[in-house]
Amino acid sequence: MEKITPFMWFKDNAEEAVQFYLGIFKDSKILKKAYYTGAGKEHHGMDAGTVLTIDFELEGQRFVALNGGPTFTFNPAISFVVNVESQKELDYYWNHLTKDGEPRAQQCGWLQDKFGVSWQIVPTQIKMMMTDSDPTKVNRLMTALLPMKKLDLDLLVKAFHGE
16 A cells, blocks of 8 residues: 555546546556445435545556545646656647646646646656756746646757757
8 A cells, every 4th residue: 555645536526537547547447446325425415326435546656536525626736747758648648638628728737637637747858957957958948838838848958958
């Protein structure tokens, strides 16, 4: 068991969300499900037999999805970073996570999927460039990066190198 597991509160569509994510991330699976019983319905409003939680895994990272009702919603203060190696891989995750919903792109490679979950699709090269010892290169990178929504790796590399 992992020491820390992200726990995601959905109104009543945790199963739909988990299936959506399983369809995007190739190395993914459902680990187990728990179901509401009749106990506590006055608190949670869920019928007995409704999925309570789903333990699942995406690319080796465990998550728990909860059908918890309308009390809480997602916001961009917490996001999941998907590290990618190429523009092709970046495009794949960006296009799939924004599928079937209004893409809610934000600055610096952030997006919200149709469930309101925030994701960052980040090329691994960005981390290396941001920690370069030459502040001029890093400044050029940041100047190009900050206004971008979906990241363009080629443009960021060119900005970093002053091209």
